[in-house]
Amino acid sequence: MTVSVENLSSVIDGREILKDIQLTARQGEFIGLIGPNGSGKSTLLKHIYRLLKPDTGTVYLSNQDIFALPSRQVAQSLAVVSQESPLLFDFTVEEIVAMGRSPHKRLLEADTKADHAIVLQSLEQVQMQAYRQANYASLSGGEKQRVMIARALAQNASVLVLDEPTNHLDIHHQLQIMDLVKRLGLTIIAALHDLNIAAAYCDRIYVIDEGRIVRSGQPVELLTTALLREIFRVETDIRIHPITQNLTITYLSPS
Numbered sequence: 001m002t003v004s005v006e007n008l009s010s011v012i013d014g015r016e017i018l019k020d021i022q023l024t025a026r027q028g029e030f031i032g033l034i035g036p037n038g039s040g041k042s043t044l045l046k047h048i049y050r051l052l053k054p055d056t057g058t059v060y061l062s063n064q065d066i067f068a069l070p071s072r073q074v075a076q077s078l079a080v081v082s083q084e085s086p087l088l089f090d091f092t093v094e095e096i097v098a099m100g101r102s103p104h105k106r107l108l109e110a111d112t113k114a115d116h117a118i119v120l121q122s123l124e125q126v127q128m129q130a131y132r133q134a135n136y137a138s139l140s141g142g143e144k145q146r147v148m149i150a151r152a153l154a155q156n157a158s159v160l161v162l163d164e165p166t167n168h169l170d171i172h173h174q175l176q177i178m179d180l181v182k183r184l185g186l187t188i189i190a191a192l193h194d195l196n197i198a199a200a201y202c203d204r205i206y207v208i209d210e211g212r213i214v215r216s217g218q219p220v221e222l223l224t225t226a227l228l229r230e231i232f233r234v235e236t237d238i239r240i241h242p243i244t245q246n247l248t249i250t251y252l253s254p255s
C-alpha cells in the first residue's frame with residue numbers, strides 16, 4: 001500500500017508547523033524521517049495517521065484521501081506506534097495487544113481462536129510472551145514500547161507508522177525490533193533520531209528542518225558530513241563499515 005503526502009501545511013496555534021510537505025512511501029518501502037528536535041516529525045506523522053487534519057494539502061492512502069475513508073478502514077490498513085503513552089492502567093499486556101484486532105471485528109464481537117493466536121504470535125515477535133498476564137502499567141518503558149509494537153503487529157496492517165520506535169529500547173531490542181519490522185516488508189514511515197539505525201534500515205530518508213522537507217534520498221547519497229553539519233550542527237566521520245557494509249556515522253563534536 002502506498003502512502004503519499006501532497007502539499008501539506010499545518011498551522012497550530014497560529015504558527016505554521018509544517019510547510020508544503022511532499023512525501024511518498026511506495027509499497028514495501030521503509031521510509032525514515034530525520035530532523036532536529038521540534039522540526040515537525042511527530043506532527044507530520046500525526047497527519048499521516050489522521051490524528052490531525054491538514055490546513056492545506058492531502059494525505060493519500062493508496063490514492064484515496066485518508067479523510068474520505070471510514071476510520072475503520074484506515075485502522076485496518078495503517079497501524080501506529082506513537083510517542084503518546086496511552087493511559088491503559090487496568091489492562092493486561094494480552095488485553096492491550098488484543099485491542100489491535102478490533103478494526104477487524106464487529107462491535108463487541110468476542111475474540112476468536114485465530115485472534116488469540118495472532119496476539120500470542122505478536123507478543124512472541126517482540127519477546128514479551130512471558131509478560132502476557134502482567135499489568136501494562138507495571139512494565140518498564142522499553143517493555144511498554146515492545147507491547148505497543150506487538151499491538152501494531154496484531155493489527156495486521158499493510159502500513160506501519162512509527163514515531164521513534166527504538167527510544168526506550170536497549171541495544172539488543174533496538175536491533176531486534178528494527179530487524180523484525182524490516183522483515184515484515186510493510187510500507188513503513190518512521191521518525192528516527194538514531195542516524196546509524198536510519199542508515200542501516202531505511203530505503204529512503206526525508207530530512208525535515210523547521211517544518212520543511214529539505215532533502216530526501218537513499219542513505220548513502222543523502223547522509224554526508226556537510227548535511228549533518230548543516231542540519232544537526234555536528235562534525236562527523238562517515239564511512240562504509242567493512243563488515244556490515246552499512247553507512248556508519250561517528251560523531252566527532254558539535255560544530
Ligand SMILES: Nc1ncnc2c1ncn2[C@@H]1O[C@H](COP(=O)(O)OP(=O)(O)OP(=O)(O)O)[C@@H](O)[C@H]1O
Pocket residue numbers: 012013017035036037038039040041042043044
Ligand atoms: N499541540 C501543539 N501545540 C503547540 N505547538 C505544537 C503542538 N504540537 C507540536 N507543536 C510544535 O510544533 C513543532 C514541531 O513539533 P514536533 O513534535 O512535530 O517535532 P519533532 O520533530 O517530532 O520533535 P522531537 O524530535 O523533539 O520529537 C514544535 O515546535 C512544537 O512545539
